[in-house]
Amino acid sequence: MTFIRTILLYFMEYKLLFFTFLISIFIEVAYLMIAPLSLQYLIDEAFIPRDYRIFTIILCMLIVGGLVNFLAITFGDYSLGKLSGVVIRMIRTDLFLHIQKQSLPFYQRYKIGDIVTRFHTDLGSMERVIRTIFPYFLKEIVSIPIGLIILFSIEWKLTLAMLVGSTLLFIGPKILQNKAANSNKYFKESQEKFSNTIDEMIKGYKTIKSFHLQNTFSERGSKQIHDLYSTGFNLHMINSLMERLPLTALMLLNGIMLGFGGYLIFNSSITIGEFVAFFTLFMIVGQSVLNLSVLVPNLIDSSVSFKRVQEIFDYKNSLYNSVKGIDIPSIVSSIRMNKVSFGYTNKSDQLHEVSLNIPLGSYIAFVGPSGSGKSTALQLLARFYDPKEGSVFFDDNDIRDINEGSLRKLTTLVTQDTFLFNTSIKDNLLLDNLDATESDMIEIAKLVNIHDDIMSWPDGYNTVVHHEGGSLSGGERQRLAIARALLRKSKVLLLDEVTAALDPPTEADIITLIEQIRKYKTIISVSHRLKSVINADLIYVFKEGKIFEFGSHHELLKINGYYHYMWEKQNGIVTDEEDLNLYMN
Numbered sequence: 001m002t003f004i005r006t007i008l009l010y011f012m013e014y015k016l017l018f019f020t021f022l023i024s025i026f027i028e029v030a031y032l033m034i035a036p037l038s039l040q041y042l043i044d045e046a047f048i049p050r051d052y053r054i055f056t057i058i059l060c061m062l063i064v065g066g067l068v069n070f071l072a073i074t075f076g077d078y079s080l081g082k083l084s085g086v087v088i089r090m091i092r093t094d095l096f097l098h099i100q101k102q103s104l105p106f107y108q109r110y111k112i113g114d115i116v117t118r119f120h121t122d123l124g125s126m127e128r129v130i131r132t133i134f135p136y137f138l139k140e141i142v143s144i145p146i147g148l149i150i151l152f153s154i155e156w157k158l159t160l161a162m163l164v165g166s167t168l169l170f171i172g173p174k175i176l177q178n179k180a181a182n183s184n185k186y187f188k189e190s191q192e193k194f195s196n197t198i199d200e201m202i203k204g205y206k207t208i209k210s211f212h213l214q215n216t217f218s219e220r221g222s223k224q225i226h227d228l229y230s231t232g233f234n235l236h237m238i239n240s241l242m243e244r245l246p247l248t249a250l251m252l253l254n255g256i257m258l259g260f261g262g263y264l265i266f267n268s269s270i271t272i273g274e275f276v277a278f279f280t281l282f283m284i285v286g287q288s289v290l291n292l293s294v295l296v297p298n299l300i301d302s303s304v305s306f307k308r309v310q311e312i313f314d315y316k317n318s319l320y321n322s323v324k325g326i327d328i329p330s331i332v333s334s335i336r337m338n339k340v341s342f343g344y345t346n347k348s349d350q351l352h353e354v355s356l357n358i359p360l361g362s363y364i365a366f367v368g369p370s371g372s373g374k375s376t377a378l379q380l381l382a383r384f385y386d387p388k389e390g391s392v393f394f395d396d397n398d399i400r401d402i403n404e405g406s407l408r409k410l411t412t413l414v415t416q417d418t419f420l421f422n423t424s425i426k427d428n429l430l431l432d433n434l435d436a437t438e439s440d441m442i443e444i445a446k447l448v449n450i451h452d453d454i455m456s457w458p459d460g461y462n463t464v465v466h467h468e469g470g471s472l473s474g475g476e477r478q479r480l481a482i483a484r485a486l487l488r489k490s491k492v493l494l495l496d497e498v499t500a501a502l503d504p505p506t507e508a509d510i511i512t513l514i515e516q517i518r519k520y521k522t523i524i525s526v527s528h529r530l531k532s533v534i535n536a537d538l539i540y541v542f543k544e545g546k547i548f549e550f551g552s553h554h555e556l557l558k559i560n561g562y563y564h565y566m567w568e569k570q571n572g573i574v575t576d577e578e579d580l581n582l583y584m585n
């Protein structure tokens with residue numbers, strides 16, 4: 001079980017606590033094992049010959065031993081509480097930070113339910129193991145060999161018979177071990193699927209209602225609840241069997257021990273005191289073995305959880321991690337793409353040898369038909385992905401060598417699907433931006449025409465956003481997103497279809513706003529509505545993952561090519577795809 005090694009490695013990070021805990025276990029076990037031995041001397045040396053002196057000595061030794069044991073247990077509980085607490089805190093923090101460091105492919109690979117289940121169910125199961133099951137496991141692992149040594153010293157034949165008989169205890173769990181691991185895995189997968197359904201049901205409630213998908217969702221939910229029931233039932237049965245079978249085997253073993261022990265007493269091979277001591281100790285060791293067999297299903301349960309959490313830790317960030325970590329200044333004179341090719345998967349590429357140049361302070365537009373690669377190119381400029389071939393440069397620095405903090409300071413991406421946190425408008429606008437004051441916030445809110453709206457809400461800037469911004473209109477969300485980006489004062493603004501979901505007046509406002517701020521910033525705007533970018537200094541026309549044409553609006557119209565065709569089509573002058581040939585010749 002590699003995860004036991006993992007726990008031990010975690011524990012070894014806190015050596016002092018771990019060793020205090022180990023010593024306390026050792027003392028506790030020693031007392032537990034030696035106490036029954038006193039019965040042998042009590043019966044044979046004190047009770048039968050009625051020797052009060054020996055009786056008093058044994059009693060005093062037991063009381064002193066009990067006190068030492070109590071102290072050891074108290075220290076042990078303290079060190080275990082502390083040790084398990086810090087280890088769990090460390091794993092939880094590491095996992096949280098690891099997930100935060102991931103790039104986009106990670107978030108596309110794992111759904112919300114997958115991650116939430118890992119944080120709640122899997123970390124919960126690991127916590128249970130680290131806090132209780134593993135310490136018990138260690139205690140029993142130490143108890144059994146010590147107990148066996150003492151048992152051998154009392155009566156080796158009886159101990160040998162006990163060892164042979166105790167194989168019965170392990171047969172059941174051994175046979176069921178793989179089944180238990182699988183049942184556990186299936187149950188966790190069912191939990192994960194159901195969590196994802198709940199997530200979709202809540203986030204997509206409008207779509208579900210408007211497409212009348214309640215029945216489909218109810219059926220899906222019922223099926224998944226049924227799967228939870230059946231996988232949960234299987235798991236319950238297997239775990240019960242894993243616990244019951246050893247208990248039955250232990251009862252059988254008790255019978256064998258009594259019978260054989262009685263035979264040895266009748267043959268005068270052992271004294272009554274020895275038999276009582278042996279049997280008491282045998283019960284304690286038997287209980288330890290039994291506990292071990294109960295702990296095993298729990299350990300199996302958590303080994304699955306450990307694997308699932310480890311899988312997340314093993315997920316390698318797909319972005320190249322440069323050792324250079326160059327800090328770039330907050331102003332760069334150019335941003336370039338040099339023969340960049342990129343594919344989301346290895347099967348096909350979405351960008352083919354794209355080269356472009358964005359000078360400082362220019363307003364650049366990426367246009368083209370849907371799926372032509374505009375947003376992909378923008379995401380490469382924001383370094384959400386790395387190119388497969390070619391490079392993106394900020395001045396002469398390859399984007400892969402730039403320190404992420406300074407890159408994020410220089411650029412801000414605003415997308416069409418604005419995410420707002422479930423906190424106040426003010427906190428959403430300022431985030432953790434220490435450079436922006438409340439008066440900056442109000443000034444920018446006025447600039448993007450959202451200030452009056454905010455002031456009309458009951459709590460003004462303290463109004464709390466609900467449903468990740470779903471309680472606001474699309475235009476309001478978009479303006480807030482732009483205000484938030486402007487407040488960061490970064491010199492490069494990456495806008496991905498920011499006007500796509502807006503009504504014409506709001507779109508006009510945003511276009512005016514871009515005109516106002518273009519003097520201070522480099523703006524790269526992805527849009528499929530040509531009217532919104534006709535004022536751009538340079539327009540790159542994307543088609544099938546390549547740059548097909550580029551120039552200003554007027555230059556592109558003069559070329560009479562694909563851009564001209566798109567322009568006329570969007571203005572209702574041409575309507576048929578066949579007319580395209582007129583522009584392409």
Ligand SMILES: Nc1ncnc2c1ncn2[C@@H]1O[C@H](COP(=O)(O)OP(=O)(O)OP(=O)(O)O)[C@@H](O)[C@H]1O
Pocket residue numbers: 108344345350368369370371372373374375376377528542
């Ligand atoms: N995360 C992703 N995984 C796999 N393929 C993707 C992913 N995102 C986009 N694509 C594919 O890459 C291609 C280019 O997409 P992209 O979003 O860059 O196009 P676009 O020109 O911005 O289109 P639109 O104007 O419709 O947003 C499309 O075929 C799209 O299906």
